[in-house]
Amino acid sequence: MANFPEHRGQATGLLKTFFGIASAVGAIAFAALLAPSKEHLLLALGICPLVLGLPLSLLVQPQVAVGSAAKDGVTQSDPWFAAYAITLTLIALLTMHSLLASFTTSLRPYEDHRSANLLFFGSVIGLLACLPTLPLRCSRSSSGSGSTKGYSSASPIEDFSLAGTVLSVRFWLLFLALSAGEGAGLMVLNNLGQLVKSLDSGASDLQPVCVSTFSVANAVGRLVMGRLASGKVLPTARLLSLSLAGASAAYGAFALGTGRYALLLAMPVLGFLYGCLWSLQPLLLVELFGLRSYGSKYAVLAMAAVFGSTPLCRFVVPAFYEAHADENGWCIGSQCFQGSLFFGAAACSLGAIFAEILHSSMKHRHQKDECPHSSS
Missing domain, CATH: 1.20.1250.20 (MFS general substrate transporter like domains)
Structure with missing residues (x-):
């Protein structure tokens, strides 16, 4: 909300999408690395948020003061469409894995098809790793070009x-x-x-x-x-x-x-x-x-x-x-x-x-x- 004042919709949509597919990413990780041990799954669910989530959360820092972009005439914009393309590809990959595991025996039982599940898991991790590498760019617009057609709130927040x-x-x-x-x-x-x-x-x-x-x-x-x-x-x-x-x-x-x-x-x-x-x-x-x-x-x-x-x-x-x-x-x-x-x-x-x-x-x-x- 603070870092993307001009693009809150795109940023929120992406973050909420990752939250929505988190369980599918966890399921494919279980299929590739932990199956068939449910005990290891529970242990991973208890440890991973601390081992992975806590250190990564320290990297989340405010980058742009609210309102600074409007003052300087500079608006931040990520390559949103590239991020959308990667995210939709990730969703399609997770859907394919789920359907193959549900209707065929090409992935199940998971422990007998470790290589195929590892391939899917590696592809998911590779797509996730691509997202933070997308470049951040700034574009300066003239005073008259900032208006967009459609609804806009007239009153300040x-x-x-x-x-x-x-x-x-x-x-x-x-x-x-x-x-x-x-x-x-x-x-x-x-x-x-x-x-x-x-x-x-x-x-x-x-x-x-x-x-x-x-x-x-x-x-x-x-x-x-x-x-x-x-x-x-x-x-x-x-x-x-x-x-x-x-x-x-x-x-x-x-x-x-x-x-x-x-x-x-x-x-x-x-x-x-x-x-x-x-x-x-x-x-x-x-x-x-x-x-x-x-x-x-x-x-x-x-x-x-x-x-x-x-x-x-x-x-x-x-x-x-x-x-x-x-x-x-x-x-x-x-x-x-x-x-x-x-x-x-x-x-x-x-x-x-x-x-x-x-x-x-x-x-x-x-x-x-x-x-x-x-x-x-």
Whole structure:
């Protein structure tokens, strides 16, 4: 947020994409280096964040003061399209590995196909290593060439404190809108195993495929939404309301679907829209409340996912599932999750309304700031 004031959308989209595909990178590392030992996997998960993550975090330093680019007429720009190309290639490679491991025996069992899995893992690490080598370049533009077509915020960002942010009505509109969409997405993720069995007549063969499809679409959604927000074609709050409205329609259609084809069609759409929300969340926070105490404000806003998913996962899903379960506690058929999915659709519709109210309040603020003040 501080280092790329002119390109927050692209930077946020890329960072959120890496977070989205982190589990896939971990899975391919396990297949190449640790399989079949699950004990080594757990040990690696406990050690790697300290051994690798902590030293690398020390390298993250502010490079550009906020607002300095605008003062000097110099705007920083990374070769974003090259970064996008590398990231999309990485996503395609991870998808290929997942599909081959799910449908063929060319990679599984992992310990018997160590060379092939090492080849995939080496390719992933090579692509990741290319990203920090992309050159940073500065371009100086004339005073009249900096304007871009499309939406742009007319009023400067006001830096709120953490207390001022939490006491703002706009913060809670954003919090509730994100709670609805992210809560519905986590409801699907947390119950994906049983959801697949219910819709696929008790079979679990599609579980890895659905997990992979949702994860990849999630990553692509984060990348695409970061780019759309940076293009300023629409206000960021309007993008949020459209994403939630699309998610509501997708959950409703999924609730009416039956069989494995409904699963295969729904997973990429739900994953894409779920990923869009995670790119919009930090961008809206800085647009509404500024960079002051940004880490603390983001931590509070991140609780929206927990707030939205807890009632759905703890109460709504068990109630509908157990109502149609057999004497052994298992439920097969579309009715097992139909009511829960309709609840998810309703939650996203409500979130879209909150997001639209947020957009209206921001639009009113911009118009008020643009009005000339008369002097006596």
